[in-house]
Amino acid sequence: MTIFEANNFSMQLDDGRWLFKDVNIKLDKGDVLVLRGQSGAGKTTLLKALAELIPYTTGDSKLFGKTPDEYGIPQWRSHVMYVPQRPAIHPGTPLDFFEMIKKYSSQKGKTFGDPVKIGMDWNLSESHFRERWSHLSGGEMQRAALAIALALNSEILLLDEPTSALDPESTLLVEESLKTRTCVWITHNPQQEERVATQSLVLYRLTKSPLSSENLSDAATEIDMPI
């Protein structure tokens, strides 16, 4: 059963160029849609548009049949959550951050997991969650932020290169947890795509005038199933 759908998502830039055009996504519970494409093709921008973090030109989305306006935008963002590649540097510790987010009114009514338990499956210890963000390594920071994202129990995770700072062993551990969730997952790694994807979507970088007919085929996105 489809739980999330996004129809005809398009983003036109100020110079008239389409960054992406008519992107359609349907996710069943447990689907992992891998989003790939050249650098600059618009992958991050698409995820931010799906999370209603930035304005976009066209597009309609629904989670369990309800639109972002019906949820209210802050609630939508807590259900359809964008997880950036690098967490912004926050003051305090990962646990301080988790406690702060839990108190947001948009998180009301949710059941939370335990980020420390999740992190322990990924070779992190409790002390990492009690350490200041600024004292963590890039890989520790990325795992702590992902553990918090998972503990917030969003219905849809929009993952922006979630293992980019991780070594191969941690990458495999984190993949095992993430692929149990319903998500859109940006990766440049074809082996990772083979391991986790139930669907794939490619964005192509558009270079021609949006008014030329040639451009229309370039603008197409492709949905394909991995073997």
Ligand SMILES: Nc1ncnc2c1ncn2[C@@H]1O[C@H](COP(=O)(O)OP(=O)(O)OP(=O)(O)O)[C@@H](O)[C@H]1O
């Ligand atoms: N509102 C906007 N106005 C102008 N340019 C924009 C706007 N939003 C995004 N861009 C440009 O569109 C391009 C796509 O950026 P985006 O970060 O989405 O690409 P990406 O596919 O995620 O790339 P990467 O794989 O390198 O992370 C960038 O060149 C960015 O500067």
